[in-house]
Amino acid sequence: MMYDSIGRREHEWAGLTAAEVREVGAKPGSILVIPVGSIEQHGEHLPVVTDSLLVEAMVDSAVEQTDGLPVVVSPTVWSGFSPHHLTFGGTLSLDFETIRATLEDIAHTGLQNDFDAVLFVNGHGGNGPLIGSVVSTVGVETDAEVLGTTYFELATDRIEALRDTETGGMAHGGEFETSLMLAVRPDLVGDSSTRNGEPLNESYRWSGQDLLDGGSVSVYRSFDTYSETGAIGLPEEASAEKGERIRSIIAEELASLLDAVHEQNA
Numbered sequence: 001m002m003y004d005s006i007g008r009r010e011h012e013w014a015g016l017t018a019a020e021v022r023e024v025g026a027k028p029g030s031i032l033v034i035p036v037g038s039i040e041q042h043g044e045h046l047p048v049v050t051d052s053l054l055v056e057a058m059v060d061s062a063v064e065q066t067d068g069l070p071v072v073v074s075p076t077v078w079s080g081f082s083p084h085h086l087t088f089g090g091t092l093s094l095d096f097e098t099i100r101a102t103l104e105d106i107a108h109t110g111l112q113n114d115f116d117a118v119l120f121v122n123g124h125g126g127n128g129p130l131i132g133s134v135v136s137t138v139g140v141e142t143d144a145e146v147l148g149t150t151y152f153e154l155a156t157d158r159i160e161a162l163r164d165t166e167t168g169g170m171a172h173g174g175e176f177e178t179s180l181m182l183a184v185r186p187d188l189v190g191d192s193s194t195r196n197g198e199p200l201n202e203s204y205r206w207s208g209q210d211l212l213d214g215g216s217v218s219v220y221r222s223f224d225t226y227s228e229t230g231a232i233g234l235p236e237e238a239s240a241e242k243g244e245r246i247r248s249i250i251a252e253e254l255a256s257l258l259d260a261v262h263e264q265n266a
Ligand SMILES: [Zn+2]
Pocket: 042, 050, 051, 123, 124, 172, 173, 177
């Protein structure tokens, strides 16, 4: 996301020449990965870039583990669908149709480089339905395989085993995201006096209770109905060690998915 950190690495779209992108795309089983984040309030202790930064870090860690797979990662789509956060300020959101069209256009133009598959990796709960939509709308228009995932839903059983909070503690800016940020970019995390959240208290038991428990009923709520600080969950239970373990679980799972997609399309 920060242009001065772009590497001339095999996997990083922005640092490659056009010919190099086409070269990877032409390989059997090639995959275009499109990380999708958001810029939105994350309570008093985390920066607004949290979702974009974390999804990018998870994809990076996963791709590092794939041994020579023909994968190229596009620059992270930094804005998402976040109207439910606007009342707190600090949020730069796109209209649903705008971001849908943006993701479709990025996928379609990216696929012109001959990739065999495209995988959207999402880092923000509010983008979930969008990712599902574009898997369908891009999928009907291309012969490439189209897939989507939200990274924190990839390995929920294994992450459940690491948590110190009850369900409700790993919601927006809570134990989970704060731990990952302490592992990935501790310099951007506020000190303990700012880590103020409250467990997610959703009135319908069928609806989402946590990042790890998305629920079977969708309901739209502005986040000021859940929390005064904007953080939902218990960031005071976060630690860098836990964040490292969560990161390695997610990276492993995402790397396995990339392997499987490669094999399926090679
Ligand atoms: Zn977040």
